[in-house]
Amino acid sequence: MARIDLKNLSIHFGGFKAVDDVSLTVNDGEFAVYLGPSGCGKTTTLRAIAGLVSATSGDILFDGKRVNDLRPSERNIAMVFQFVSLYPHLSIAENIIFPLKARGVAKADIARKLDWVTGIFKLGDDLRRYPSALPPGARQKVALARAVIREPAALLLDEPLSAIDEQFREEMRWELGHLQRELGVTTIYVTHDQREAMSLADRIVLMNHSKIVQVAKPDTIFFQPSSVFAGQFIGSPSMNLIDLVPVSGGFRLGASEVVLTHAELPEAVIRNPRALKLGVRPRDVRLVSGAGHPLPVVDVFSVGREKYFAFRIGDTIHQGFDTLTDSTPGGVVFAPDGLMFFDAETGMRLETGRIAA
Numbered sequence: 001m002a003r004i005d006l007k008n009l010s011i012h013f014g015g016f017k018a019v020d021d022v023s024l025t026v027n028d029g030e031f032a033v034y035l036g037p038s039g040c041g042k043t044t045t046l047r048a049i050a051g052l053v054s055a056t057s058g059d060i061l062f063d064g065k066r067v068n069d070l071r072p073s074e075r076n077i078a079m080v081f082q083f084v085s086l087y088p089h090l091s092i093a094e095n096i097i098f099p100l101k102a103r104g105v106a107k108a109d110i111a112r113k114l115d116w117v118t119g120i121f122k123l124g125d126d127l128r129r130y131p132s133a134l135p136p137g138a139r140q141k142v143a144l145a146r147a148v149i150r151e152p153a154a155l156l157l158d159e160p161l162s163a164i165d166e167q168f169r170e171e172m173r174w175e176l177g178h179l180q181r182e183l184g185v186t187t188i189y190v191t192h193d194q195r196e197a198m199s200l201a202d203r204i205v206l207m208n209h210s211k212i213v214q215v216a217k218p219d220t221i222f223f224q225p226s227s228v229f230a231g232q233f234i235g236s237p238s239m240n241l242i243d244l245v246p247v248s249g250g251f252r253l254g255a256s257e258v259v260l261t262h263a264e265l266p267e268a269v270i271r272n273p274r275a276l277k278l279g280v281r282p283r284d285v286r287l288v289s290g291a292g293h294p295l296p297v298v299d300v301f302s303v304g305r306e307k308y309f310a311f312r313i314g315d316t317i318h319q320g321f322d323t324l325t326d327s328t329p330g331g332v333v334f335a336p337d338g339l340m341f342f343d344a345e346t347g348m349r350l351e352t353g354r355i356a357a
């Protein structure tokens with residue numbers, strides 16, 4: 001087990017900065033999830049930690065010791081990728097113990113450790129089978145077992161579930177979270193899937209354009225996103241973003257005639273009136289009945305008890321989500337404690353305190 005520190009880590013490929021001045025501490029035993037859109041530098045960061053790509057500048061430390069110059073094999077790190085490669089001609093048991101055999105670990109120790117991971121991963125029935133006999137999700141579990149059997153200082157997982165079909169992926173996600181806690185191994189998990197990140201992470205490391213944009217617990221990043229990007233990347237359906245135009249006495253909502261008055265707004269918003277963006281999550285939009293509403297509902301469809309709907313502000317369509325089975329809805333209102341305010345120019349959120357859950 002180890003603490004991992006990245007200090008001003010940059011990785012350049014020619015003139016391109018794939019990782020740009022990233023600093024981060026992952027604590028001993030922590031489950032950190034690197035989240036961000038494709039191409040933002042997640043895999044490159046992970047490969048640098050494993051020693052598969054060199055840092056252009058900055059330091060990587062394990063338990064306070066600089067490892068930049070250590071070869072991958074000297075770092076005691078295990079990495080599992082999206083597509084696992086098990087040895088097809090070896091049984092599951094032989095696959096799992098392969099890294100121990102390669103290191104010449106004593107037979108009795110190998111047997112004991114195989115028992116240990118077999119128990120944790122519940123692989124007992126599969127040990128004598130061959131990889132081709134297992135579904136992809138189970139093969140991924142074998143790859144994880146093989147990764148942890150040598151008790152690495154840290155486990156690096158790069159989108160390990162994304163090649164597994166959806167139904168089994170959900171199940172594996174729960175299992176993986178449970179396993180990591182049971183093993184207590186420092187884990188860095190890379191994904192572009194915000195649901196995976198929200199359900200697995202102790203902390204989410206949100207990345208965009210080669211930089212870390214926010215590091216926080218899942219709940220914090222959801223309720224207190226640092227920026228428009230963070231607010232919209234997390235949560236589904238995505239957070240609505242509405243122009244707030246300063247007018248006398250308040251802010252007008254986009255091209256509508258609705259004005260949020262000073263009395264309805266937090267101090268941080270009215271202190272310095274300027275163009276802002278209002279962030280409202282679909283769940284914080286409420287359906288109300290009545291004709292001629294200034295924020296009219298244009299479409300509603302139901303999934304069981306839930307109603308997904310679209311509403312209009314000027315010419316722009318936004319989304320809402322409610323559970324009311326009320327009569328015909330005419331328009332929408334926003335839950336006041338669900339409002340988030342962002343500077344229109346910088347995209348950064350104005351600090352107005354915690355948004356209610």
Ligand SMILES: Nc1ncnc2c1ncn2[C@@H]1O[C@H](COP(=O)(O)OP(=O)(O)O)[C@@H](O)[C@H]1O
Pocket residue numbers: 013016018036037038039040041042043044045
């Ligand atoms: N070996 C390489 N040479 C040149 N460019 C690379 C190399 N590896 C990654 N990149 C580029 O760096 C960027 C970040 O890649 P990557 O870390 O794989 O992103 P992510 O995992 O977040 O999708 C991408 O634009 C990718 O094309």
Ligand SMILES: [Mg+2]
Pocket residue numbers: 042043044
């Ligand atoms: Mg990647």
